[in-house]
Amino acid sequence: MSEIIVGTPVIEDIKRLFEKHNLRKKTVVLFDENTKALFGKQISQTLQKQGFTFVETVVPAKETSKSLRTAWKLYGELIDAEVDRSWNLLAVGGGVVGDLGGYIAASFYRGIPVIQLPTTLLAMTDSSIGGKVAINHPQGKNLIGFFHLPELVMIDPSYLASLPPREVYAGMAEVIKYGFIADRDFLTYITRHFKEIVAIQEPYISEAVRTSAGIKADVVEKDFKEQSGLRATLNFGHTFAHGLEKLADYRYIKHGEAVALGMVCALHLSEKLGTITHSELDEGLAVLRKFRFRSGLVQKRFRDIPAETILESMHSDKKKVDKQLRFVLLQGLGKAYLHDEPLDDSIVLEAIEEAKKSC
Ligand SMILES: NC(=O)c1ccc[n+]([C@@H]2O[C@H](COP(=O)([O-])OP(=O)(O)OC[C@H]3O[C@@H](n4cnc5c(N)ncnc54)[C@H](O)[C@@H]3O)[C@@H](O)[C@H]2O)c1
Ligand SMILES: [Zn+2]
Structure with missing residues:
Protein backbone atom coordinates (compact mmCIF):
# COMPACT_ATOMS: atom_id res chain seq x y z
CA MET A 1 0.00 0.00 0.00
CA SER A 2 0.97 3.58 -0.43
CA GLU A 3 2.62 5.40 2.44
CA ILE A 4 0.46 8.27 3.67
CA ILE A 5 2.20 11.18 5.38
CA VAL A 6 0.26 13.90 7.17
CA GLY A 7 2.31 16.92 8.23
CA THR A 8 3.10 20.61 7.85
CA PRO A 9 5.01 21.64 5.82
CA VAL A 10 5.05 18.24 4.15
CA ILE A 11 6.73 19.54 0.99
CA GLU A 12 9.95 20.23 2.92
CA ASP A 13 10.29 16.47 3.32
CA ILE A 14 9.98 15.65 -0.36
CA LYS A 15 13.62 14.77 -1.05
CA ARG A 16 13.86 12.42 1.93
CA LEU A 17 10.53 10.78 1.09
CA PHE A 18 11.43 10.29 -2.57
CA GLU A 19 14.75 8.74 -1.62
CA LYS A 20 13.04 6.43 0.85
CA HIS A 21 10.70 5.23 -1.91
CA ASN A 22 13.42 4.92 -4.55
CA LEU A 23 11.79 7.63 -6.61
CA ARG A 24 14.05 9.55 -8.98
CA LYS A 25 14.22 13.29 -8.47
CA LYS A 26 12.77 13.86 -11.96
CA THR A 27 9.18 14.94 -11.62
CA VAL A 28 6.30 16.22 -13.69
CA VAL A 29 4.30 18.54 -11.41
CA LEU A 30 0.65 18.74 -12.40
CA PHE A 31 -1.43 21.64 -11.06
CA ASP A 32 -4.77 23.18 -11.88
CA GLU A 33 -4.88 26.95 -12.31
CA ASN A 34 -5.85 27.51 -8.68
CA THR A 35 -3.33 25.21 -7.06
CA LYS A 36 -0.62 26.62 -9.31
CA ALA A 37 -1.48 30.16 -8.18
CA LEU A 38 -1.73 29.17 -4.51
CA PHE A 39 1.12 26.72 -4.06
CA GLY A 40 3.17 26.78 -7.29
CA LYS A 41 5.87 29.11 -6.05
CA GLN A 42 6.43 27.35 -2.72
CA ILE A 43 6.57 23.96 -4.40
CA SER A 44 8.88 24.93 -7.26
CA GLN A 45 11.25 26.75 -4.90
CA THR A 46 11.44 23.69 -2.66
CA LEU A 47 12.01 21.35 -5.60
CA GLN A 48 14.77 23.61 -6.88
CA LYS A 49 16.40 23.87 -3.46
CA GLN A 50 16.31 20.10 -3.01
CA GLY A 51 17.92 19.39 -6.37
CA PHE A 52 14.97 18.14 -8.43
CA THR A 53 14.67 18.25 -12.20
CA PHE A 54 11.04 19.11 -12.89
CA VAL A 55 8.50 20.17 -15.49
CA GLU A 56 5.36 22.06 -14.53
CA THR A 57 2.02 21.56 -16.28
CA VAL A 58 -1.27 23.31 -15.57
CA VAL A 59 -4.83 22.38 -16.51
CA PRO A 60 -8.06 24.37 -16.14
CA ALA A 61 -9.65 24.03 -12.70
CA LYS A 62 -12.73 22.17 -13.78
CA GLU A 63 -14.19 18.69 -14.03
CA THR A 64 -13.94 18.75 -17.83
CA SER A 65 -10.15 18.60 -17.50
CA LYS A 66 -10.64 14.89 -16.74
CA SER A 67 -10.88 14.24 -20.46
CA LEU A 68 -9.04 12.39 -23.17
CA ARG A 69 -8.50 15.73 -24.91
CA THR A 70 -6.63 17.18 -21.91
CA ALA A 71 -4.72 13.93 -21.39
CA TRP A 72 -3.67 13.89 -25.05
CA LYS A 73 -2.42 17.47 -24.82
CA LEU A 74 -0.44 16.65 -21.68
CA TYR A 75 1.15 13.56 -23.27
CA GLY A 76 2.40 15.90 -26.01
CA GLU A 77 3.86 18.34 -23.49
CA LEU A 78 5.65 15.52 -21.68
CA ILE A 79 7.09 14.08 -24.90
CA ASP A 80 8.29 17.57 -25.89
CA ALA A 81 9.97 17.93 -22.49
CA GLU A 82 11.69 14.55 -22.99
CA VAL A 83 10.00 12.98 -20.02
CA ASP A 84 10.47 9.21 -20.08
CA ARG A 85 9.95 6.17 -17.87
CA SER A 86 12.60 7.29 -15.40
CA TRP A 87 10.36 10.19 -14.33
CA ASN A 88 7.39 10.32 -11.99
CA LEU A 89 4.38 12.59 -11.61
CA LEU A 90 3.37 14.74 -8.65
CA ALA A 91 -0.33 15.67 -8.71
CA VAL A 92 -1.01 18.87 -6.75
CA GLY A 93 -4.71 19.57 -6.39
CA GLY A 94 -8.16 18.23 -5.69
CA GLY A 95 -9.73 15.09 -7.07
CA VAL A 96 -9.72 16.41 -10.62
CA VAL A 97 -5.94 16.84 -10.73
CA GLY A 98 -5.42 13.65 -8.73
CA ASP A 99 -7.57 11.54 -11.05
CA LEU A 100 -6.19 13.09 -14.23
CA GLY A 101 -2.59 12.94 -12.97
CA GLY A 102 -3.06 9.33 -11.92
CA TYR A 103 -4.54 8.48 -15.31
CA ILE A 104 -1.61 10.10 -17.15
CA ALA A 105 0.90 8.38 -14.87
CA ALA A 106 -0.77 4.99 -15.31
CA SER A 107 -0.63 5.23 -19.09
CA PHE A 108 2.42 7.32 -20.06
CA TYR A 109 5.29 5.04 -21.15
CA ARG A 110 3.11 2.14 -19.91
CA GLY A 111 3.13 3.61 -16.44
CA ILE A 112 5.27 5.86 -14.25
CA PRO A 113 4.92 6.33 -10.47
CA VAL A 114 2.40 8.89 -9.22
CA ILE A 115 2.74 10.83 -5.99
CA GLN A 116 -0.37 12.53 -4.71
CA LEU A 117 -0.23 15.91 -2.98
CA PRO A 118 -3.94 16.52 -2.35
CA THR A 119 -5.13 20.06 -1.60
CA THR A 120 -8.89 19.69 -1.01
CA LEU A 121 -10.49 17.96 1.97
CA LEU A 122 -12.13 15.47 -0.39
CA ALA A 123 -8.83 14.64 -2.03
CA MET A 124 -6.96 14.34 1.30
CA THR A 125 -9.50 11.93 2.71
CA ASP A 126 -10.81 10.10 -0.32
CA SER A 127 -9.75 10.54 -3.94
CA SER A 128 -5.95 10.58 -3.48
CA ILE A 129 -6.04 7.26 -1.63
CA GLY A 130 -6.83 3.88 -3.09
CA GLY A 131 -5.45 4.03 -6.61
CA LYS A 132 -8.63 4.50 -8.62
CA VAL A 133 -7.74 6.93 -11.39
CA ALA A 134 -9.95 7.90 -14.27
CA ILE A 135 -11.08 10.38 -16.86
CA ASN A 136 -14.67 10.98 -17.95
CA HIS A 137 -16.39 9.89 -21.14
CA PRO A 138 -19.25 11.96 -22.60
CA GLN A 139 -21.49 9.02 -21.69
CA GLY A 140 -20.48 8.87 -18.06
CA LYS A 141 -18.10 9.98 -15.32
CA ASN A 142 -14.94 8.03 -14.44
CA LEU A 143 -15.58 5.35 -17.05
CA ILE A 144 -12.07 5.21 -18.50
CA GLY A 145 -9.26 4.49 -16.10
CA PHE A 146 -6.96 2.27 -14.12
CA PHE A 147 -6.12 0.97 -10.70
CA HIS A 148 -2.79 2.76 -10.18
CA LEU A 149 -1.78 3.11 -6.55
CA PRO A 150 0.17 6.22 -5.61
CA GLU A 151 3.70 5.52 -4.46
CA LEU A 152 3.20 8.11 -1.76
CA VAL A 153 0.42 10.42 -0.53
CA MET A 154 1.74 13.65 0.99
CA ILE A 155 -0.94 15.50 2.94
CA ASP A 156 -0.53 18.99 4.34
CA PRO A 157 -3.76 20.05 6.07
CA SER A 158 -2.56 23.67 6.24
CA TYR A 159 -3.26 23.84 2.48
CA LEU A 160 -6.95 23.78 3.36
CA ALA A 161 -6.85 27.31 4.77
CA SER A 162 -7.68 28.76 1.35
CA LEU A 163 -10.38 26.21 0.44
N1 LIG B 1 -10.35 8.45 -7.45
C1 LIG B 1 -11.23 8.36 -6.50
O1 LIG B 1 -11.24 7.39 -5.73
C2 LIG B 1 -12.20 9.48 -6.31
C3 LIG B 1 -13.00 9.52 -5.16
C4 LIG B 1 -13.85 10.61 -5.00
C5 LIG B 1 -13.90 11.62 -5.95
N2 LIG B 1 -13.11 11.54 -7.06
C6 LIG B 1 -13.11 12.60 -8.08
O2 LIG B 1 -12.66 13.80 -7.47
C7 LIG B 1 -13.17 14.91 -8.20
C8 LIG B 1 -13.64 15.96 -7.23
O3 LIG B 1 -12.55 16.37 -6.44
P1 LIG B 1 -12.58 17.72 -5.59
O4 LIG B 1 -13.84 17.82 -4.85
O5 LIG B 1 -11.28 17.81 -4.86
O6 LIG B 1 -12.70 18.83 -6.71
P2 LIG B 1 -11.66 19.71 -7.56
O7 LIG B 1 -10.42 18.99 -7.83
O8 LIG B 1 -12.44 20.23 -8.70
O9 LIG B 1 -11.34 20.91 -6.56
C9 LIG B 1 -12.37 21.80 -6.18
C10 LIG B 1 -11.95 23.25 -6.40
O10 LIG B 1 -11.07 23.66 -5.35
C11 LIG B 1 -9.91 24.27 -5.91
N3 LIG B 1 -8.84 24.03 -4.95
C12 LIG B 1 -8.10 22.91 -4.77
N4 LIG B 1 -7.33 23.03 -3.70
C13 LIG B 1 -7.55 24.26 -3.17
C14 LIG B 1 -7.06 24.96 -2.04
N5 LIG B 1 -6.22 24.38 -1.17
N6 LIG B 1 -7.51 26.21 -1.82
C15 LIG B 1 -8.43 26.78 -2.66
N7 LIG B 1 -8.95 26.16 -3.72
C16 LIG B 1 -8.51 24.91 -3.97
C17 LIG B 1 -9.75 23.60 -7.24
O11 LIG B 1 -8.95 24.37 -8.09
C18 LIG B 1 -11.20 23.51 -7.69
O12 LIG B 1 -11.62 24.74 -8.21
C19 LIG B 1 -14.25 14.36 -9.12
O13 LIG B 1 -13.78 14.36 -10.42
C20 LIG B 1 -14.48 12.94 -8.62
O14 LIG B 1 -14.86 12.06 -9.66
C21 LIG B 1 -12.27 10.50 -7.25
ZN1 LIG C 1 -18.11 10.06 -2.45
Whole structure:
Protein backbone atom coordinates (compact mmCIF):
# COMPACT_ATOMS: atom_id res chain seq x y z
CA MET A 1 0.00 0.00 0.00
CA SER A 2 0.97 3.58 -0.43
CA GLU A 3 2.62 5.40 2.44
CA ILE A 4 0.46 8.27 3.67
CA ILE A 5 2.20 11.18 5.38
CA VAL A 6 0.26 13.90 7.17
CA GLY A 7 2.31 16.92 8.23
CA THR A 8 3.10 20.61 7.85
CA PRO A 9 5.01 21.64 5.82
CA VAL A 10 5.05 18.24 4.15
CA ILE A 11 6.73 19.54 0.99
CA GLU A 12 9.95 20.23 2.92
CA ASP A 13 10.29 16.47 3.32
CA ILE A 14 9.98 15.65 -0.36
CA LYS A 15 13.62 14.77 -1.05
CA ARG A 16 13.86 12.42 1.93
CA LEU A 17 10.53 10.78 1.09
CA PHE A 18 11.43 10.29 -2.57
CA GLU A 19 14.75 8.74 -1.62
CA LYS A 20 13.04 6.43 0.85
CA HIS A 21 10.70 5.23 -1.91
CA ASN A 22 13.42 4.92 -4.55
CA LEU A 23 11.79 7.63 -6.61
CA ARG A 24 14.05 9.55 -8.98
CA LYS A 25 14.22 13.29 -8.47
CA LYS A 26 12.77 13.86 -11.96
CA THR A 27 9.18 14.94 -11.62
CA VAL A 28 6.30 16.22 -13.69
CA VAL A 29 4.30 18.54 -11.41
CA LEU A 30 0.65 18.74 -12.40
CA PHE A 31 -1.43 21.64 -11.06
CA ASP A 32 -4.77 23.18 -11.88
CA GLU A 33 -4.88 26.95 -12.31
CA ASN A 34 -5.85 27.51 -8.68
CA THR A 35 -3.33 25.21 -7.06
CA LYS A 36 -0.62 26.62 -9.31
CA ALA A 37 -1.48 30.16 -8.18
CA LEU A 38 -1.73 29.17 -4.51
CA PHE A 39 1.12 26.72 -4.06
CA GLY A 40 3.17 26.78 -7.29
CA LYS A 41 5.87 29.11 -6.05
CA GLN A 42 6.43 27.35 -2.72
CA ILE A 43 6.57 23.96 -4.40
CA SER A 44 8.88 24.93 -7.26
CA GLN A 45 11.25 26.75 -4.90
CA THR A 46 11.44 23.69 -2.66
CA LEU A 47 12.01 21.35 -5.60
CA GLN A 48 14.77 23.61 -6.88
CA LYS A 49 16.40 23.87 -3.46
CA GLN A 50 16.31 20.10 -3.01
CA GLY A 51 17.92 19.39 -6.37
CA PHE A 52 14.97 18.14 -8.43
CA THR A 53 14.67 18.25 -12.20
CA PHE A 54 11.04 19.11 -12.89
CA VAL A 55 8.50 20.17 -15.49
CA GLU A 56 5.36 22.06 -14.53
CA THR A 57 2.02 21.56 -16.28
CA VAL A 58 -1.27 23.31 -15.57
CA VAL A 59 -4.83 22.38 -16.51
CA PRO A 60 -8.06 24.37 -16.14
CA ALA A 61 -9.65 24.03 -12.70
CA LYS A 62 -12.73 22.17 -13.78
CA GLU A 63 -14.19 18.69 -14.03
CA THR A 64 -13.94 18.75 -17.83
CA SER A 65 -10.15 18.60 -17.50
CA LYS A 66 -10.64 14.89 -16.74
CA SER A 67 -10.88 14.24 -20.46
CA LEU A 68 -9.04 12.39 -23.17
CA ARG A 69 -8.50 15.73 -24.91
CA THR A 70 -6.63 17.18 -21.91
CA ALA A 71 -4.72 13.93 -21.39
CA TRP A 72 -3.67 13.89 -25.05
CA LYS A 73 -2.42 17.47 -24.82
CA LEU A 74 -0.44 16.65 -21.68
CA TYR A 75 1.15 13.56 -23.27
CA GLY A 76 2.40 15.90 -26.01
CA GLU A 77 3.86 18.34 -23.49
CA LEU A 78 5.65 15.52 -21.68
CA ILE A 79 7.09 14.08 -24.90
CA ASP A 80 8.29 17.57 -25.89
CA ALA A 81 9.97 17.93 -22.49
CA GLU A 82 11.69 14.55 -22.99
CA VAL A 83 10.00 12.98 -20.02
CA ASP A 84 10.47 9.21 -20.08
CA ARG A 85 9.95 6.17 -17.87
CA SER A 86 12.60 7.29 -15.40
CA TRP A 87 10.36 10.19 -14.33
CA ASN A 88 7.39 10.32 -11.99
CA LEU A 89 4.38 12.59 -11.61
CA LEU A 90 3.37 14.74 -8.65
CA ALA A 91 -0.33 15.67 -8.71
CA VAL A 92 -1.01 18.87 -6.75
CA GLY A 93 -4.71 19.57 -6.39
CA GLY A 94 -8.16 18.23 -5.69
CA GLY A 95 -9.73 15.09 -7.07
CA VAL A 96 -9.72 16.41 -10.62
CA VAL A 97 -5.94 16.84 -10.73
CA GLY A 98 -5.42 13.65 -8.73
CA ASP A 99 -7.57 11.54 -11.05
CA LEU A 100 -6.19 13.09 -14.23
CA GLY A 101 -2.59 12.94 -12.97
CA GLY A 102 -3.06 9.33 -11.92
CA TYR A 103 -4.54 8.48 -15.31
CA ILE A 104 -1.61 10.10 -17.15
CA ALA A 105 0.90 8.38 -14.87
CA ALA A 106 -0.77 4.99 -15.31
CA SER A 107 -0.63 5.23 -19.09
CA PHE A 108 2.42 7.32 -20.06
CA TYR A 109 5.29 5.04 -21.15
CA ARG A 110 3.11 2.14 -19.91
CA GLY A 111 3.13 3.61 -16.44
CA ILE A 112 5.27 5.86 -14.25
CA PRO A 113 4.92 6.33 -10.47
CA VAL A 114 2.40 8.89 -9.22
CA ILE A 115 2.74 10.83 -5.99
CA GLN A 116 -0.37 12.53 -4.71
CA LEU A 117 -0.23 15.91 -2.98
CA PRO A 118 -3.94 16.52 -2.35
CA THR A 119 -5.13 20.06 -1.60
CA THR A 120 -8.89 19.69 -1.01
CA LEU A 121 -10.49 17.96 1.97
CA LEU A 122 -12.13 15.47 -0.39
CA ALA A 123 -8.83 14.64 -2.03
CA MET A 124 -6.96 14.34 1.30
CA THR A 125 -9.50 11.93 2.71
CA ASP A 126 -10.81 10.10 -0.32
CA SER A 127 -9.75 10.54 -3.94
CA SER A 128 -5.95 10.58 -3.48
CA ILE A 129 -6.04 7.26 -1.63
CA GLY A 130 -6.83 3.88 -3.09
CA GLY A 131 -5.45 4.03 -6.61
CA LYS A 132 -8.63 4.50 -8.62
CA VAL A 133 -7.74 6.93 -11.39
CA ALA A 134 -9.95 7.90 -14.27
CA ILE A 135 -11.08 10.38 -16.86
CA ASN A 136 -14.67 10.98 -17.95
CA HIS A 137 -16.39 9.89 -21.14
CA PRO A 138 -19.25 11.96 -22.60
CA GLN A 139 -21.49 9.02 -21.69
CA GLY A 140 -20.48 8.87 -18.06
CA LYS A 141 -18.10 9.98 -15.32
CA ASN A 142 -14.94 8.03 -14.44
CA LEU A 143 -15.58 5.35 -17.05
CA ILE A 144 -12.07 5.21 -18.50
CA GLY A 145 -9.26 4.49 -16.10
CA PHE A 146 -6.96 2.27 -14.12
CA PHE A 147 -6.12 0.97 -10.70
CA HIS A 148 -2.79 2.76 -10.18
CA LEU A 149 -1.78 3.11 -6.55
CA PRO A 150 0.17 6.22 -5.61
CA GLU A 151 3.70 5.52 -4.46
CA LEU A 152 3.20 8.11 -1.76
CA VAL A 153 0.42 10.42 -0.53
CA MET A 154 1.74 13.65 0.99
CA ILE A 155 -0.94 15.50 2.94
CA ASP A 156 -0.53 18.99 4.34
CA PRO A 157 -3.76 20.05 6.07
CA SER A 158 -2.56 23.67 6.24
CA TYR A 159 -3.26 23.84 2.48
CA LEU A 160 -6.95 23.78 3.36
CA ALA A 161 -6.85 27.31 4.77
CA SER A 162 -7.68 28.76 1.35
CA LEU A 163 -10.38 26.21 0.44
CA PRO A 164 -13.86 27.77 -0.04
CA PRO A 165 -16.37 26.66 2.67
CA ARG A 166 -18.58 24.83 0.19
CA GLU A 167 -15.61 22.65 -0.82
CA VAL A 168 -14.75 22.08 2.84
CA TYR A 169 -18.27 20.79 3.48
CA ALA A 170 -18.16 18.65 0.35
CA GLY A 171 -15.14 16.86 1.83
CA MET A 172 -16.69 16.85 5.28
CA ALA A 173 -19.50 14.60 4.03
CA GLU A 174 -16.94 11.85 3.30
CA VAL A 175 -15.25 12.44 6.68
CA ILE A 176 -18.60 11.89 8.45
CA LYS A 177 -19.11 8.83 6.26
CA TYR A 178 -15.95 7.20 7.64
CA GLY A 179 -17.29 7.63 11.18
CA PHE A 180 -20.55 5.94 10.22
CA ILE A 181 -19.04 3.01 8.37
CA ALA A 182 -15.99 2.18 10.43
CA ASP A 183 -15.39 4.02 13.68
CA ARG A 184 -17.97 5.00 16.25
CA ASP A 185 -15.42 6.86 18.41
CA PHE A 186 -14.44 8.91 15.39
CA LEU A 187 -18.11 9.76 14.85
CA THR A 188 -18.26 11.04 18.41
CA TYR A 189 -15.07 13.04 17.82
CA ILE A 190 -16.57 14.61 14.68
CA THR A 191 -19.79 15.47 16.51
CA ARG A 192 -17.84 17.09 19.32
CA HIS A 193 -15.39 19.03 17.15
CA PHE A 194 -17.40 19.65 14.00
CA LYS A 195 -17.00 23.44 14.20
CA GLU A 196 -13.25 23.30 14.65
CA ILE A 197 -12.79 20.79 11.83
CA VAL A 198 -14.71 22.82 9.25
CA ALA A 199 -12.87 25.95 10.45
CA ILE A 200 -9.60 24.09 9.62
CA GLN A 201 -8.36 24.40 13.20
CA GLU A 202 -5.50 22.35 14.55
CA PRO A 203 -5.23 19.76 15.96
CA TYR A 204 -8.81 18.82 14.96
CA ILE A 205 -8.40 19.07 11.19
CA SER A 206 -5.23 16.97 11.14
CA GLU A 207 -6.83 14.37 13.38
CA ALA A 208 -9.92 14.21 11.13
CA VAL A 209 -7.82 13.96 7.96
CA ARG A 210 -5.45 11.36 9.42
CA THR A 211 -8.25 9.12 10.71
CA SER A 212 -10.30 9.39 7.49
CA ALA A 213 -7.33 8.68 5.24
CA GLY A 214 -6.39 5.76 7.49
CA ILE A 215 -9.86 4.22 7.29
CA LYS A 216 -9.96 4.56 3.52
CA ALA A 217 -6.48 3.03 3.14
CA ASP A 218 -7.37 0.18 5.46
CA VAL A 219 -10.55 -0.68 3.55
CA VAL A 220 -8.79 -0.46 0.19
CA GLU A 221 -5.95 -2.65 1.38
CA LYS A 222 -8.36 -5.38 2.41
CA ASP A 223 -10.45 -5.26 -0.77
CA PHE A 224 -8.43 -3.49 -3.48
CA LYS A 225 -10.49 -4.55 -6.49
CA GLU A 226 -13.90 -4.45 -4.82
CA GLN A 227 -14.39 -8.18 -4.62
CA SER A 228 -15.47 -8.92 -1.06
CA GLY A 229 -18.01 -6.11 -0.69
CA LEU A 230 -15.85 -4.28 1.87
CA ARG A 231 -14.67 -1.54 -0.49
CA ALA A 232 -18.29 -1.10 -1.53
CA THR A 233 -19.08 0.07 2.03
CA LEU A 234 -17.22 3.27 1.14
CA ASN A 235 -20.35 3.98 -0.88
CA PHE A 236 -22.51 4.50 2.20
CA GLY A 237 -25.17 7.06 1.21
CA HIS A 238 -23.94 6.98 -2.38
CA THR A 239 -26.77 4.95 -3.99
CA PHE A 240 -29.14 7.75 -3.04
CA ALA A 241 -26.52 10.42 -3.76
CA HIS A 242 -25.88 9.22 -7.32
CA GLY A 243 -29.62 9.40 -8.00
CA LEU A 244 -29.75 12.98 -6.70
CA GLU A 245 -26.67 14.06 -8.66
CA LYS A 246 -28.02 12.55 -11.83
CA LEU A 247 -31.36 14.32 -11.39
CA ALA A 248 -29.50 17.60 -11.04
CA ASP A 249 -27.47 16.79 -14.13
CA TYR A 250 -24.39 17.07 -11.84
CA ARG A 251 -24.93 20.81 -11.65
CA TYR A 252 -26.54 22.53 -8.68
CA ILE A 253 -25.60 19.89 -6.14
CA LYS A 254 -22.03 18.98 -5.21
CA HIS A 255 -21.14 15.32 -4.73
CA GLY A 256 -20.55 15.79 -1.00
CA GLU A 257 -23.88 17.56 -0.56
CA ALA A 258 -25.64 14.68 -2.31
CA VAL A 259 -23.74 12.23 -0.08
CA ALA A 260 -24.87 14.13 3.04
CA LEU A 261 -28.51 13.84 1.93
CA GLY A 262 -27.93 10.25 0.82
CA MET A 263 -26.62 9.35 4.27
CA VAL A 264 -29.79 10.77 5.85
CA CYS A 265 -31.78 8.41 3.57
CA ALA A 266 -29.48 5.47 4.33
CA LEU A 267 -29.79 6.02 8.08
CA HIS A 268 -33.58 5.95 7.81
CA LEU A 269 -33.42 2.84 5.65
CA SER A 270 -31.17 1.12 8.20
CA GLU A 271 -33.58 1.99 10.98
CA LYS A 272 -36.54 0.66 8.96
CA LEU A 273 -34.74 -2.64 8.47
CA GLY A 274 -33.92 -2.76 12.16
CA THR A 275 -30.15 -2.70 11.76
CA ILE A 276 -29.86 0.49 13.82
CA THR A 277 -32.04 1.55 16.73
CA HIS A 278 -34.18 4.65 16.91
CA SER A 279 -31.73 6.34 19.23
CA GLU A 280 -28.83 5.52 16.90
CA LEU A 281 -30.84 7.08 14.10
CA ASP A 282 -31.25 10.24 16.18
CA GLU A 283 -27.57 10.31 17.00
CA GLY A 284 -26.67 9.92 13.32
CA LEU A 285 -29.08 12.60 12.22
CA ALA A 286 -27.68 14.98 14.83
CA VAL A 287 -24.24 14.81 13.17
CA LEU A 288 -25.69 15.35 9.73
CA ARG A 289 -27.72 18.35 10.91
CA LYS A 290 -24.42 20.12 11.49
CA PHE A 291 -23.76 19.90 7.76
CA ARG A 292 -24.22 23.26 5.99
CA PHE A 293 -25.41 23.61 2.42
CA ARG A 294 -24.40 26.74 0.53
CA SER A 295 -28.00 27.84 0.38
CA GLY A 296 -31.31 26.31 1.39
CA LEU A 297 -31.88 25.57 -2.29
CA VAL A 298 -30.31 22.12 -2.28
CA GLN A 299 -32.47 20.91 0.62
CA LYS A 300 -35.57 22.61 -0.81
CA ARG A 301 -35.14 20.83 -4.12
CA PHE A 302 -34.59 17.56 -2.30
CA ARG A 303 -37.85 18.06 -0.40
CA ASP A 304 -39.72 19.10 -3.56
CA ILE A 305 -38.72 16.19 -5.80
CA PRO A 306 -41.14 13.25 -5.47
CA ALA A 307 -39.53 10.23 -3.83
CA GLU A 308 -40.55 8.14 -6.88
CA THR A 309 -38.54 10.41 -9.17
CA ILE A 310 -35.47 10.05 -6.94
CA LEU A 311 -35.84 6.26 -6.93
CA GLU A 312 -36.24 6.17 -10.69
CA SER A 313 -33.05 8.19 -11.08
CA MET A 314 -31.25 5.81 -8.72
CA HIS A 315 -32.34 2.90 -10.90
CA SER A 316 -30.72 4.47 -13.94
CA ASP A 317 -27.31 4.79 -12.27
CA LYS A 318 -24.44 2.91 -13.91
CA LYS A 319 -23.01 1.43 -10.72
CA LYS A 320 -25.67 -1.17 -10.09
CA VAL A 321 -25.10 -4.84 -10.66
CA ASP A 322 -27.74 -6.98 -12.41
CA LYS A 323 -30.17 -4.07 -12.45
CA GLN A 324 -30.51 -4.46 -8.70
CA LEU A 325 -29.95 -1.43 -6.48
CA ARG A 326 -27.22 -2.09 -3.95
CA PHE A 327 -27.46 -0.38 -0.60
CA VAL A 328 -24.81 0.03 2.02
CA LEU A 329 -26.48 -0.02 5.40
CA LEU A 330 -25.33 0.28 8.99
CA GLN A 331 -25.16 -2.52 11.48
CA GLY A 332 -25.10 -0.12 14.39
CA LEU A 333 -23.18 3.16 14.25
CA GLY A 334 -19.57 2.58 13.17
CA LYS A 335 -20.12 -0.56 11.13
CA ALA A 336 -21.42 -0.90 7.58
CA TYR A 337 -22.35 -3.82 5.37
CA LEU A 338 -23.41 -4.29 1.80
CA HIS A 339 -27.06 -5.30 1.76
CA ASP A 340 -27.20 -7.76 -1.11
CA GLU A 341 -30.81 -8.89 -0.78
CA PRO A 342 -33.28 -7.10 -3.03
CA LEU A 343 -35.35 -4.50 -1.19
CA ASP A 344 -38.94 -3.56 -1.90
CA ASP A 345 -39.28 -0.20 -3.59
CA SER A 346 -41.89 0.72 -0.99
CA ILE A 347 -39.41 0.61 1.92
CA VAL A 348 -36.86 2.66 -0.01
CA LEU A 349 -39.54 5.23 -0.85
CA GLU A 350 -40.55 5.43 2.80
CA ALA A 351 -36.93 6.02 3.82
CA ILE A 352 -36.66 8.87 1.30
CA GLU A 353 -39.92 10.42 2.55
CA GLU A 354 -38.69 10.32 6.12
CA ALA A 355 -35.32 11.73 5.12
CA LYS A 356 -37.10 14.68 3.52
CA LYS A 357 -38.84 15.38 6.82
CA SER A 358 -35.57 15.32 8.71
CA CYS A 359 -33.79 17.73 6.32
N1 LIG B 1 -10.35 8.45 -7.45
C1 LIG B 1 -11.23 8.36 -6.50
O1 LIG B 1 -11.24 7.39 -5.73
C2 LIG B 1 -12.20 9.48 -6.31
C3 LIG B 1 -13.00 9.52 -5.16
C4 LIG B 1 -13.85 10.61 -5.00
C5 LIG B 1 -13.90 11.62 -5.95
N2 LIG B 1 -13.11 11.54 -7.06
C6 LIG B 1 -13.11 12.60 -8.08
O2 LIG B 1 -12.66 13.80 -7.47
C7 LIG B 1 -13.17 14.91 -8.20
C8 LIG B 1 -13.64 15.96 -7.23
O3 LIG B 1 -12.55 16.37 -6.44
P1 LIG B 1 -12.58 17.72 -5.59
O4 LIG B 1 -13.84 17.82 -4.85
O5 LIG B 1 -11.28 17.81 -4.86
O6 LIG B 1 -12.70 18.83 -6.71
P2 LIG B 1 -11.66 19.71 -7.56
O7 LIG B 1 -10.42 18.99 -7.83
O8 LIG B 1 -12.44 20.23 -8.70
O9 LIG B 1 -11.34 20.91 -6.56
C9 LIG B 1 -12.37 21.80 -6.18
C10 LIG B 1 -11.95 23.25 -6.40
O10 LIG B 1 -11.07 23.66 -5.35
C11 LIG B 1 -9.91 24.27 -5.91
N3 LIG B 1 -8.84 24.03 -4.95
C12 LIG B 1 -8.10 22.91 -4.77
N4 LIG B 1 -7.33 23.03 -3.70
C13 LIG B 1 -7.55 24.26 -3.17
C14 LIG B 1 -7.06 24.96 -2.04
N5 LIG B 1 -6.22 24.38 -1.17
N6 LIG B 1 -7.51 26.21 -1.82
C15 LIG B 1 -8.43 26.78 -2.66
N7 LIG B 1 -8.95 26.16 -3.72
C16 LIG B 1 -8.51 24.91 -3.97
C17 LIG B 1 -9.75 23.60 -7.24
O11 LIG B 1 -8.95 24.37 -8.09
C18 LIG B 1 -11.20 23.51 -7.69
O12 LIG B 1 -11.62 24.74 -8.21
C19 LIG B 1 -14.25 14.36 -9.12
O13 LIG B 1 -13.78 14.36 -10.42
C20 LIG B 1 -14.48 12.94 -8.62
O14 LIG B 1 -14.86 12.06 -9.66
C21 LIG B 1 -12.27 10.50 -7.25
ZN1 LIG C 1 -18.11 10.06 -2.45
